[in-house]
Amino acid sequence: MKKYYFTLFIVLFMGILFGLFGYFNHGFQPVVGDTILGSVHVLRHEDSKQMHTYQTKQPFKALTIFVDQTDILIKQGSQYSVNFETNQKATVKVNDQQLEIKQKARYNFQMFYFPVIKKSTLTITIPNLTTIDKLNLSIENCRVRFDHLNLKKAYLNTSNSQLTFNQTKILDKFHTNDQEGNYKLANSEFHNIKFNSDSTNIDTNHSKMINLGIDLEDKLKFNSEYSELTNLNLEANGNTTNYKMHNSKLLGNNKINGDETYLDLIHINQDLNLKFTRDENTSILYNNSNYKGDSLVNKSTTNSLKTISNSGQIKIIKLK
Incomplete structure (x- = not known):
């Protein structure tokens, strides 16, 4: 019986925790892991859809x-x-004929929001x-x-x-x-x-x-x-x-x-x-x-x- 109440308490506690998390982030948002910074944070819904375009026509000898x-x-x-x-902020530049392309945040997992990030x-x-x-x-x-x-x-x-x-x-x-x-x-x-x-x-x-x-x-x-x-x-x-x-x-x-x-x-x-x-x-x-x-x-x-x-x-x- 004690085990039953303990399990029920854990489930309720986790539900309250996730509810507060969603409330303070304006509803359930994509939660992603940043493989560069090693952190976990919320990716806003509009950011998960918005696409950025980066272009250059400068010559280069290395990538x-x-x-x-x-x-x-x-x-x-x-x-x-x-x-x-x-849909991620990125850097595209050419310096000394070296082309550099880097995403500023690289995500390796996503939770709680199932429409996937566009490739x-x-x-x-x-x-x-x-x-x-x-x-x-x-x-x-x-x-x-x-x-x-x-x-x-x-x-x-x-x-x-x-x-x-x-x-x-x-x-x-x-x-x-x-x-x-x-x-x-x-x-x-x-x-x-x-x-x-x-x-x-x-x-x-x-x-x-x-x-x-x-x-x-x-x-x-x-x-x-x-x-x-x-x-x-x-x-x-x-x-x-x-x-x-x-x-x-x-x-x-x-x-x-x-x-x-x-x-x-x-x-x-x-x-x-x-x-x-x-x-x-x-x-x-x-x-x-x-x-x-x-x-x-x-x-x-x-x-x-x-x-x-x-x-x-x-x-x-x-x-x-």
């Missing part, structure tokens, strides 16, 4: 972008232009045949598309975001710290790549990834079709790796080190040496037959793949 809840398109065009539509849109156009020196991109809950671009260096911090690269070249360096990210490459070429990843999906099609390092904390799904990977170094840190490579090539020295590894190498290049370090929980199928050996050697090439696995399955079908 710094800090946004969330935004659809981003960075593409080739006839001139430099930026168009940012957002922002950002479109950046870069003239044809222009190479951008550097991109710094920090995003959360975003969709990003890069279209027909040349960049020297790219540094990314991403969370719960989707990134698509179409006919894009990153010539010097591509580094990303990623949580729950999805990356798609089509007809693109990346050099000196470093993924520090939590849980990541990577898809490549008709693309090249040269000097690719992946440091994995959770799970990886990697699908590669009609692509070339050179000097892959995957450290799965005892986690699960799903890697499918179809009609593609592994060049240089490659290594996959994981605990639970599922590896499909279907119609890959014949000029490849394979070495397996595994226990009894890892099975190997070579040209659809069980394989008990620890290597497949082609003395005419220096291309190699070394796999280390405690469990899982490795399936290999080489090109004739």
